[in-house]
Amino acid sequence: MTNITFSDKGELEEVLINADTTSNQNIRLLDNFSSKSLQDPLRKYKKLYLILAILGAIAGFIVTFTPFGSLFFAFIGVVLAWFIIQGISLVRLLKLNWIDYSLPSSVTEKQLLDYLQNNFKHPEIQIEKGLIRGIDFIFNKTTIHTVSVYEKEKKFNIHSKMAKMARLKRGGRENSAKVYVIASQIVPFLSDLIKDAADSIDKNSHKQ
Known part of the structure; x- marks a missing residue:
């Protein structure tokens, strides 16, 4: 076993502070994501x-x-x-929707939903429980990005589609181009956010 030592108390405090703030990096990163930043x-x-x-x-x-x-x-x-x-x-959207992402630890959708609703706020993103399953991230009332968690496999998937009201405004028709433009940029952020949330939930469970 390797023993890790710190030269002084200040160095140890710095490490502990960095460990606490790491869990919020993706949340701060997503705070910078908005409809104005879309390319x-x-x-x-x-x-x-x-x-x-x-x-x-x-x-x-x-x-x-x-x-x-x-x-x-x-x-x-x-x-x-x-x-x-x-x-x-x-x-391109179908390819993006079929990607499976790995979780750092095994968590349930309910644990993720509770954690994100308590720790994540964004003026253009709403977090809701999915109609059947999953966690819905509703961006600017335009697109829905549903996170489905597979607890045993420690994986999750993000499925993007047009929001119901936005689709009704178009006469019930999808707009794959608009959904893809948003999904191609928000999905990487959401992926990091889910992984970070799962890691934080796991660390908190070991502290209790």
Whole structure:
């Protein structure tokens, strides 16, 4: 066994302070996450709107020899670009939703929910118990990120989707691009937050 010694009382206090504050690092990190900090990982694909609109306008003019035909085909190009971007977003979102993350210790969803509701506050994120199971992180009333915990395997999964009210505003339709833009940036933060919470719960249980 290796004995760890500290040169003075001040060094020991510093280590203890660092140990206490480590559990809050991800919470502070997530406090910096907001709708204003979002970046668009699909930005390079937005050029498709212009490219396909121009190609559509040229094709329309060649086929019809009229401005109306050119405009109509340009519109078709824009619609096609929208579907392509939605398709790319859906594939990426599905891959993100299927990732399993490891937990540092075995915890239940109830333990995580109680800990997070007592220790985590964010102006744009609400934490609720899932309708059937899991923990729902509702971001800005736009997307829901459901954390499902598999206690025996010590793993968890984060499934992102559009919030019900946001979907109703779109006539019941999903917007994979919008969900992916948010999920691609909030999921890494939530993953770290869950791991940190599980670690803190485990440490607290050993202290009791």
